[in-house]
Amino acid sequence: MKPRTYLFTWQGIEIEAIYEPLKWKVTAHLEIRSISPAGARLPITDTGYRSHFHRPGTIEAEGGNVVAQVIAWLDEAAATDTDWTAYVKASRQGDLFK
Incomplete structure (x- = not known):
């Protein structure tokens, strides 16, 4: 099967x-890249880029909606990653020392 590309915000x-x-008849592959x-x-x-290999059929077993599953992954990581929380807070506030 050919790769499919999804764009979302x-x-x-x-x-x-x-x-x-x-991919290569043995694995599934998901690439995630921030473009803007x-x-x-x-x-x-x-870095804004993530390459993720996983067992074929994993996304399909969860309904096959790639965008929904990537968003769920991002939401879960954002909710549990204290570095991300600090980064978001600093980004909103701005940094006078950069």
């Missing part, structure tokens, strides 16, 4: 997710 960040249900702002930090990656 999460917390004001435009994100591209590319999902390949069967380019390279924006996400709670699952400091």
Whole structure:
């Protein structure tokens, strides 16, 4: 199966997710990239890019909605990652020392 590309916005960040249900005939692959702002930090990656390999059929077993599952992953990580919470707070407030 060919990779499918999904574009969506999460917390004001435009994100591209590319999902390949069967890569190399042995694994599934999900790429997540923040595209606007380019390279924006996400709670699952400091660089704005994440490559994730997983067992084929995992996303399909949960209903197959790639965007909904990536958003759920981001929401869960954002809720439990204290570094992300501090980053968001500092971003809103601004930093005079940068």
